[in-house]
Amino acid sequence: MIEVAGKYHYSGAIHMHTTESDGTVSLEQLAAIGQESGLDFMMVTDHMNLNNRAAGKEGIYGKTLVVIGYEHNDTADIHHYLIFGSPSVYPHTMTPKEYVAAAAKDGALGIIAHPDEIRNRMRNYPPYPWKDWDAVGFNGIEIWNQMSEWMERLTPYNKLVMAFSPRKSMVAPTDRVRAKWDELSLDGKCVGIAAVDAHAFPIPLGPFIVRIFPYKVHFKSLRSTIILDQPFAGDFATASAQLYDGLRNCRAYCANLRWGETDGFDFWAQSGTARAGMGESIRLTPDLRLHALLPAKARMVVVHNGLPMHEQTGRDLNLPISKPGIYRIEAWRGRRGWIFANHIRVNQ
Ligand SMILES: [Zn+2]
Numbered sequence: 031m032i033e034v035a036g037k038y039h040y041s042g043a044i045h046m047h048t049t050e051s052d053g054t055v056s057l058e059q060l061a062a063i064g065q066e067s068g069l070d071f072m073m074v075t076d077h078m079n080l081n082n083r084a085a086g087k088e089g090i091y092g093k094t095l096v097v098i099g100y101e102h103n104d105t106a107d108i109h110h111y112l113i114f115g116s117p118s119v120y121p122h123t124m125t126p127k128e129y130v131a132a133a134a135k136d137g138a139l140g141i142i143a144h145p146d147e148i149r150n151r152m153r154n155y156p157p158y159p160w161k162d163w164d165a166v167g168f169n170g171i172e173i174w175n176q177m178s179e180w181m182e183r184l185t186p187y188n189k190l191v192m193a194f195s196p197r198k199s200m201v202a203p204t205d206r207v208r209a210k211w212d213e214l215s216l217d218g219k220c221v222g223i224a225a226v227d228a229h230a231f232p233i234p235l236g237p238f239i240v241r242i243f244p245y246k247v248h249f250k251s252l253r254s255t256i257i258l259d260q261p262f263a264g265d266f267a268t269a270s271a272q273l274y275d276g277l278r279n280c281r282a283y284c285a286n287l288r289w290g291e292t293d294g295f296d297f298w299a300q301s302g303t304a305r306a307g308m309g310e311s312i313r314l315t316p317d318l319r320l321h322a323l324l325p326a327k328a329r330m331v332v333v334h335n336g337l338p339m340h341e342q343t344g345r346d347l348n349l350p351i352s353k354p355g356i357y358r359i360e361a362w363r364g365r366r367g368w369i370f371a372n373h374i375r376v377n378q
């Protein structure tokens with residue numbers, strides 16, 4: 031955790047599997063790797079079970095908050111949905127509309143996983159995209175999924191190179207998913223998160239079996255950082271509720287740490303003493319300005335209602351704003367996406 035402008039920034043990893051589904055380590059081993067990697071929080075999501083949670087394994091491990099939800103797969107197995115804080119696992123037979131609504135009704139946090147998968151180059155790894163955009167009640171989407179992006183880029187010919195430079199091979203969330211995120215956010219709150227989707231599963235490469243993406247590599251790459259007014263409480267129930275609230279309210283940004291640490295990053299709108307950070311709203315006034323501070327020089331792109339409106343290279347942004355709508359910022363290093371902040375809403 032670090033303090034930035036009087037707020038508390040927690041950097042964590044979302045979406046990971048243990049041996050309770052297709053992951054390769056136990057919850058205890060996973061929590062130990064997360065602690066070593068300096069994660070402030072970890073959100074565990076085995077497929078269709080809450081066994082680790084039922085075994086009482088949620089908790090605060092050293093300085094790392096470990097919450098346990100699950101990844102819901104319906105019978106068609108094209109819709110994957112991350113659910114946290116539900117009373118139980120919803121029936122496998124429910125349609126996406128039904129389980130999204132059920133989770134919302136139960137006050138659980140729901141995030142659409144890897145909505146954008148389209149790969150068709152490798153027969154053994156079919157895509158699992160999200161199709162049912164009429165579902166109502168989800169809180170956000172994965173704009174970036176490490177395993178998914180890696181798989182999307184995989185061909186029978188580049189397998190070897192990709193296996194030995196898994197972090198470097200990450201580029202950015204796709205234009206399609208960012209456009210979808212903007213479209214959804216125009217209608218209301220929709221948090222964009224970065225997910226690791228860690229399994230550390232072995233992939234056969236010719237005569238070798240390679241463990242692509244050990245968990246530790248994942249935890250040094252795609253992170254989601256949440257922003258809170260108060261530090262995490264010392265008890266698990268309050269701290270996990272704070273984490274879920276931060277996400278629900280889009281007070282978050284995503285980053286690939288491979289292109290630099292993000293400590294100190296901030297993006298906000300200000301008019302006089304009124305200030306709105308990521309996920310917050312502010313009223314349009316003649317002196318309203320957007321600000322950003324980056325830990326290192328990068329190409330910044332400001333996106334307004336889904337359209338790029340300003341671009342500059344540097345470490346800080348100070349941009350007058352004259353239109354209502356939703357604003358977010360992206361930071362790029364060369365053609366590699368580095369930081370993607372959630373929207374600030376400017377009201378008329
Ligand atoms: Zn999945």
Ligand SMILES: [Zn+2]
Pocket residue numbers: 045047101227
């Ligand atoms: Zn998964």
